[in-house]
Amino acid sequence: MTLSRNARLLLAAVTGLVLLVIYLPLGLVLVNSFNTSTSFTWPPSGFTTKWWDAAWHSAGARDALALSLEVAAFATVISLVLGTMAALALQRYRFFGRDAVSLLIILPIALPGIVTGIALQNAFTKILGISLSFWTIVIAHATFCIVTVFNNAVARLRRVGGNLEEASMDLGAGTFTTFRLVTFPMLRSALLAGGLLSFALSFDEIIVTTFTAGAGSQTLPLWIFENMFRPNQAPVVNVVAAALIVLSIVPIWLAQRLSVDDEGLPTAAP
Amino acid sequence: MEQGAAGRSTPGGTLHRHPRLRLGLLLGPPMLWLGVAYLTALGALFLTAFWTTNSFTGDIEKVWNLDNFRQLWEIGVYKTVAFRTLAIAVSVTVVDAVIAFPIALFMAKIASRRWQRILVIAVLMPLWASYLVKAYAWRAMFSATGPVHWLLDPFGISSPGYGLTATVVTLAYLWLPYMILPMYAGLERVPNSLLEASADLGARPGTTLRRVILPILTPAVFAGSIFTFSLTLGDYITVKIVGGANQMLGNVVYDNSGAAGNLPFAAAVATIPVVIMLVYLAVVRRTGALDEL
Amino acid sequence: MKRARTLSAAAAIGLLAVVTLTGCGSDDGDKKGGTGSAGFTAPDLKPLDKLGKNEGSVNILAWPGYAEDGSTDKTVDWVTPFEKTTGCQANVKTFGTSDEAVQLMKSGQYDVVSASGDASLRLIASGDVEPVNTDLVPNYADVYPFLKDKPWNSVDGQMYGIPHGYGANLLMWRTDKVNPAPADWGVVFDPAQAGKYKGKVTAYDSPIYIADAALYLMNTKPDLGIKNPYALDDKQLAAAVDLLKEQRASIGEYWSDYAKEQSAFKTGDSVVGTTWQVIASLAEGEKTPVKAILPDTGSTGWSDTWMVATKSKHKNCAYAWLNHIISPEANAAVAQWFGESPANGKACAIAEKGFCETYHAGDASFADKLHYWTTPIKQCLDGRTDVQCTDYARWTQAWTEVKG
16 A cells, blocks of 8 residues: 555554553463462562462363353354355345345344343243253354354355356256355355354353353353352463463464465454 | 256255245244344343333233333433443444554555464454453553553553543453454455555545545444444443443343342343444444445 | 352342242241241241161252362362262252242252252242251251351241351451551441542442441431341331442442452552451452451341252252261361351361451351341331331342442
């Protein structure tokens, strides 16, 4: 872009500064995970690795992590299926109420989490009369995760247009064959990006989860929350958070690698 | 192709001949999920806002009345809390938009391909750190002896401490990636040739920014703001951690729906953020931002 | 009542359902049974008369931290020893609020539950729990007498559970920042005193904190006629709310969890306010100059009870758990992990040196000063019948107004 050298430097400096601010609290988390003090305070009072040891041996943290991964995986699979279907319907067909449908898909993420949370809790326990469980979390998460897949898929479908699919059909390929051999390969990286965001969104969600988790179904954010109410557990929470930040490089890097081929950048929405 | 010609009586063939059927099958499951299940749940919740809780039995009494809304209107504190929440949501959105713009511009138009990828990772990574842990980290940042105090003290500025400023900063921090990503994606789509053309035609960078980039960026900003806005409106945890003695609408909903068991009143309070969001969505839709999400 | 594991202890405190039972109990005229303190009739159920063979398993419904099996911290485990000695496989399920506990108990899947002061009466009145034959729980003999036959764990002298532990909401201050050392709650409620620490006063973030204000008024404004801080009529509630609104001007922040209050006192963001002994001990352990006392004028607190499900199919294992959890070893372990006074005096011999002194375990005069958390209901808990009291939903709205 035709920006002056000074403007470019200024932008680079601002970017660097903002990234610094973004990572400062995360650095604090990392430092605190080695802090001898049991409270989240600054400055640190000493160095210890005992919290890392405690976290490593904490079965509660491991179980919660496993449960969160399961919930996120199920919610992501559901949103991939439903989000792709909705995207295909909206992008390849013209029909009455199309705008309303797209608004509806955005609604669960656009409405405050606490509203979705109490609405679903009320529906599960009072209307349907089912008790909260692992699956109620999955259903709740899938509800607001559909939009991430939908957005990425719609953006991709719009960009590539429908010509290839029409050609495929004209050449005699059926609906499923066309999807398998033409549409899906075009969508793959967009679905990956959408699925990843959906996974991340589900993984760290706490508000809707608070209202829809059954007793005993403890996701990682709920575990962290509960441990803020236990003496001496705050540093262990820091360790878990620090470990997560470091580990999160893997899926993001992987997604970036996989989407290199067709320049698929994750579309906006979380 | 094993499917054979479209004319044969296979499921694929049938679908091929009936695009409406295809549409119905594609749209059916997501609509059942969102249109029927989710909307019904929402509807049922707001229906309860017109009912009351029998304080003697704790059951919800299905007698139509507007008492909950009347209380909401007549007791001043709810208006105060609603306006405070709205002001926080607007501040968070503005702060995020202002901070996200230079980064998104740098990422999309200046950074090399390699750096672009690194920066996207750098922006996305904090999303994986737990929300709660980040909020508690900001609690430490704003404490009386914390880093914010250290940084500001030499300039003779005192740390704002826990309160609304800390709440806005923390929420803006938490939702920043949701604003950077759409802006980045929006700018990415602006062809460099367009910017060069603008420059060739004599526009200075400032003019290009104003006349070419900003109009393209507006829908992206609105798209991002849906997240910063709605996430802030529904939040009740951050304000508890760094907000001092303040409360937001989310706290009121939470307190009434949980222990107090006053779901009708909680539902009535919840209509406030929902109405705000629906109005906002209606406005945003006119800008075409919903397609940018 | 146990400190909340959820965001606000409000949740733990709970529910109007108490209301259900206390309110309309007397209609059940055909049922024989004792009359509870709040005037409800308990269903006619018989306690177990003798123990048989252990069934091999028991389903435990507990507050987080009350039945630890080593999954949180491998050194914190009193469930495994229980399984080894009794042969009862323990399936532990935790709950977040008293309401959740009551609902889960209704499912009939659980044998024992750790019930707080608000849940216990509901469970008794609905017949979900049965009277407990304390003769079959040998360790019951060692439980402090001042915890036995209390309104929240018994009906007409018949125990419905085994006391587990209790604690107090204390007054804590930074000794280097608060002068002179306060002796009572006036330091946080009297505007003249609290004003000195404007922006540094802290209070518990829950509608139940209104009871603390009511208790202060009970001692300082006898004209209001408050007899029980959980039984407030409209006028009394308004007085408490006014006091809290005045206090709000001095509040720096309201706290609801360990981490939050501990860090606030350490950094000096808070210098005086309510606390729990466990937080005070943690703060002292980190060399924060604090002191926590129970003022002579008393304070609020909590007390929890283990109860047996009427429909339990594992009653022998359930009784074995009751006996185990108040055995000196387990009771000491849970009290120290959770941070409350044990119910069994012999636990003090096993607990860390000084633990019981710190927590005033067994100190009857200390316990006498506590007004245990109870859910406020429309029917006045202090026995007044000429006036309606304010319920928890009303308190919640009042709390919103206090915070503003």
